[in-house]
Amino acid sequence: MDYQQGELFSNELAPWEIDAAAETPCASVAFPEAPFGPYDYRIPDELGGLIKPAMRVVVPLGKGNREIVGYTIAIHISKHPKELIKPILRAIDAEPLCNSNLLQLIQWMSRYYLVPLGQVFEAVIPAGVRAGAGTRNQTLLKPSLKASDDALVKSLPVKQRQTLQQLILADEPLSQEQLRHLAQCSDGVIKKLCELQFVESYTERVMTFGKDVAAEVYERVAPPALSSDQRIALQTIYAAIDSGEHETILLHGVTGSGKTEVYMQSIEQVISFGKQAIVLVPEISLTPQTRSRFQNRFASVAVLHSKMSGPERHYQWKRIAEGGVQVIIGPRSAIFAPAPYLGLIILDEEHENSFKQETIPRYHARDVAIHRASLERIPLVLGSATPSLETFHRATIGQYKKVALPRRILNRPLPEVTTIDLRSNRIDVDRGSLSRPLIQAIEKTLAENGQTILLLNRRGFATSIQCPACGHVVTCPVCDLALTHHREGSKALCHFCDYTIAVPQACQKCGFEAIRFAGLGTQKLEMEVQQRFPDATIARMDSDTMKKPGSHERVQADFRAGRIQILMGTQMIAKGLDFPNVLLVGVINADTALHFPDFRASEKTFQLVTQVAGRTGRGERGGVVLVQTYSPDHPAIVASCKHDYRSFSEQELVQREQFGYPPYSSLARIIMRGPVQQDAEEFAEGIVKKIQLEIARTSAPVRVLGPAPPPIAKLRGHYRFHAMLISKDPAALNAILSRVQQSTKVTGDNLYLIDIDPIDML
Numbered sequence: 015m016d017y018q019q020g021e022l023f024s025n026e027l028a029p030w031e032i033d034a035a036a037e038t039p040c041a042s043v044a045f046p047e048a049p050f051g052p053y054d055y056r057i058p059d060e061l062g063g064l065i066k067p068a069m070r071v072v073v074p075l076g077k078g079n080r081e082i083v084g085y086t087i088a089i090h091i092s093k094h095p096k097e098l099i100k101p102i103l104r105a106i107d108a109e110p111l112c113n114s115n116l117l118q119l120i121q122w123m124s125r126y127y128l129v130p131l132g133q134v135f136e137a138v139i140p141a142g143v144r145a146g147a148g149t150r151n152q153t154l155l156k157p158s159l160k161a162s163d164d165a166l167v168k169s170l171p172v173k174q175r176q177t178l179q180q181l182i183l184a185d186e187p188l189s190q191e192q193l194r195h196l197a198q199c200s201d202g203v204i205k206k207l208c209e210l211q212f213v214e215s216y217t218e219r220v221m222t223f224g225k226d227v228a229a230e231v232y233e234r235v236a237p238p239a240l241s242s243d244q245r246i247a248l249q250t251i252y253a254a255i256d257s258g259e260h261e262t263i264l265l266h267g268v269t270g271s272g273k274t275e276v277y278m279q280s281i282e283q284v285i286s287f288g289k290q291a292i293v294l295v296p297e298i299s300l301t302p303q304t305r306s307r308f309q310n311r312f313a314s315v316a317v318l319h320s321k322m323s324g325p326e327r328h329y330q331w332k333r334i335a336e337g338g339v340q341v342i343i344g345p346r347s348a349i350f351a352p353a354p355y356l357g358l359i360i361l362d363e364e365h366e367n368s369f370k371q372e373t374i375p376r377y378h379a380r381d382v383a384i385h386r387a388s389l390e391r392i393p394l395v396l397g398s399a400t401p402s403l404e405t406f407h408r409a410t411i412g413q414y415k416k417v418a419l420p421r422r423i424l425n426r427p428l429p430e431v432t433t434i435d436l437r438s439n440r441i442d443v444d445r446g447s448l449s450r451p452l453i454q455a456i457e458k459t460l461a462e463n464g465q466t467i468l469l470l471n472r473r474g475f476a477t478s479i480q481c482p483a484c485g486h487v488v489t490c491p492v493c494d495l496a497l498t499h500h501r502e503g504s505k506a507l508c509h510f511c512d513y514t515i516a517v518p519q520a521c522q523k524c525g526f527e528a529i530r531f532a533g534l535g536t537q538k539l540e541m542e543v544q545q546r547f548p549d550a551t552i553a554r555m556d557s558d559t560m561k562k563p564g565s566h567e568r569v570q571a572d573f574r575a576g577r578i579q580i581l582m583g584t585q586m587i588a589k590g591l592d593f594p595n596v597l598l599v600g601v602i603n604a605d606t607a608l609h610f611p612d613f614r615a616s617e618k619t620f621q622l623v624t625q626v627a628g629r630t631g632r633g634e635r636g637g638v639v640l641v642q643t644y645s646p647d648h649p650a651i652v653a654s655c656k657h658d659y660r661s662f663s664e665q666e667l668v669q670r671e672q673f674g675y676p677p678y679s680s681l682a683r684i685i686m687r688g689p690v691q692q693d694a695e696e697f698a699e700g701i702v703k704k705i706q707l708e709i710a711r712t713s714a715p716v717r718v719l720g721p722a723p724p725p726i727a728k729l730r731g732h733y734r735f736h737a738m739l740i741s742k743d744p745a746a747l748n749a750i751l752s753r754v755q756q757s758t759k760v761t762g763d764n765l766y767l768i769d770i771d772p773i774d775m776l
């Protein structure tokens with residue numbers, strides 16, 4: 015048992031209550047609600063052999079012995095006499111909910127993310143599985159031991175004897191209805207056989223969902239001949255598969271370089287050994303296009319997604335657990351797929367932030383995948399055109415293997431990217447957001463019957479302060495982050511460390527006197543484009559217009575069929591689309607993400623511009639990209655326009671090291687909130703104080719910033735504060751937070767949460 019908080023296992027018994035002679039079989043049981051446990055419970059004789067780890071059991075809790083459902087973590091022998099340990103009342107599951115590797119993964123998540131085991135269980139085992147969705151209880155009949163005595167059977171009246179013989183011949187348990195049908199008898203005959211104890215009845219849960227799920231038939235597509243780059247990448251992955259050891263491989267391939275083909279041929283290899291593969295993709299790129307690529311190649315694919323019904327999810331979970339699925343494709347939670355013969359994990363678009371779950375447990379699927387792959391001793395392939403700097407750095411220092419696909423398939427060129435300097439192509443704010451060169455490019459594309467994608471990455475609320483004349487952005491001297499404009503008090507403040515200044519009246523760099531606050535009209539763009547191009551068919555894709563299920567697929571299908579000429583949207587449109595007729599990509603304002611108060615702002619900008627640029631030039635007609643910006647000289651913009659990952663990462667990593675950010679450190683964020691501003695602030699200061707004391711007490715190499723109000727300083731009536739812990743030693747960070755967590759009793763309306771390896775800084 016390697017749960018870190020060993021004292022929790024004492025189950026409130028004192029040392030003198032230990033009896034050396036006692037041997038009481040116990041299960042440690044964790045709860046999804048407070049008190050989280052785990053606590054020891056005795057396995058009563060009648061449940062002996064039936065209780066295994068990773069099952070749900072009902073146990074009595076507290077003085078009132080309230081019945082509560084918990085998860086068994088481990089079975090062990092206690093030295094406490096049995097009278098002192100409360101018994102398990104009953105088991106809910108007949109079989110463990112997951113195998114031992116998954117159970118170990120759950121335990122690791124609980125320790126690493128500082129989340130109670132019971133809550134991790136609830137995240138890993140889907141609700142539909144726990145509820146047994148799509149199943150019902152069925153009563154089945156089987157012959158008893160007495161029925162094997164021929165003499166006794168022969169003595170039965172003829173109808174009863176024939177009925178019993180039908181059941182024996184069936185060689186499997188039958189429902190009453192099936193037996194009645196088979197033996198052409200009445201219910202009375204069966205009832206009599208049960209009374210005479212020739213037939214035993216018992217109940218079992220059987221799946222009702224899925225019986226009618228017809229096996230869909232897909233056209234099998236043979237793999238193409240590989241490019242030489244693809245062949246080399248594949249050899250590296252094959253070698254890792256053959257080694258029987260865990261290894262993480264970064265597949266760094268430019269957009270359209272054929273990464274998916276490499277994934278599929280690696281999967282073919284593990285399937286040929288009778289094993290299974292998990293493919294993790296960002297939810298957004300789980301398009302019909304992606305699905306069918308896999309379904310056309312493999313006989314049995316399970317596609318998981320967030321909109322699945324409970325019964326459907328339960329059905330797929332069972333199929334996977336029974337080993338009946340070769341390939342499992344899904345978003346981050348698919349990393350928990352109960353594949354018993356896992357041979358390979360692939361994580362596509364590994365830089366995507368949607369792999370981070372922003373509710374409890376706040377895990378990152380990439381880190382969970384690394385851990386699972388190492389438990390299973392199998393390779394993990396991380397694929398991306400723009401790897402996260404964390405992953406790239408690890409690959410550079412040799413922690414991961416690295417393979418590259420530096421060219422597009424068929425040597426198609428990457429599209430040419432041109433920046434449009436908004437300082438010289440000044441746009442009249444009242445007239446809109448399209449510069450003249452971009453308008454002309456759209457006109458030309460329409461005339462050539464091509465399609466246009468316009469990216470508008472709006473994150474309107476956090477407003478950076480930027481000089482329209484020279485592009486200078488006001489930043490924090492401590493954190494190197496853009497200061498955020500606050501209307502009240504006309505302040506500019508750092509959302510990381512609380513550094514505050516009065517809003518400058520003129521640019522600090524060039525003295526220009528009309529400094530402006532970035533931030534763009536949102537739906538305005540759609541109206542503007544419609545007005546300028548009244549004959550064009552346009553569509554907008556963002557979280558507001560894409561709320562209805564299926565709307566995403568519909569717009570994509572329309573775009574593919576050419577029914578949409580101009581597609582605009584947020585980062586949603588930057589990913590994964592592979593449409594040869596896209597001749598123009600326009601980025602409305604590359605700076606919106608750039609000056610965001612987040613140390614990953616440059617990285618996110620680089621990724622976004624590179625990814626959206628990759629949406630064009632996929633066909634024979636090529637394509638161009640126009641990027642509007644006030645910062646054409648910013649390294650992230652310059653590098654993304656040249657598709658130059660190397661120089662971007664080199665420069666950015668220097669910055670990260672200088673300011674002590676990941677990948678050169680680990681980060682944890684604590685968010686504290688409450689309905690009354692002053693109380694919430696005091697609460698936040700109290701927690702930070704406690705952290706500082708703990709750091710001082712243990713001399714831990716951990717730095718604390720804050721508390722400060724985050725960019726979203728008020729949410730749903732709650733005032734928010736956050737603090738950042740930074741350390742080169744993730745274990746030290748974990749230890750500090752674990753201590754603080756144990757000693758912080760939350761009372762009243764103020765709450766806090768811990769986010770390990772945070773992505774969201776809002």
Ligand code: ADP
Pocket residue numbers: 238239240241244267268269270271272273274275423592
């Ligand atoms: P990526 O995932 O790197 O963006 P894809 O795997 O989507 O790239 O490949 C881009 C296109 O090239 C797809 O249409 C794919 O079918 C095609 N393709 C991939 N590999 C080959 C190959 N070896 N020969 C011909 N076409 C290929």
Ligand code: ZN
Pocket residue numbers: 490491492493494495508509510511512513
């Ligand atoms: Zn700061």
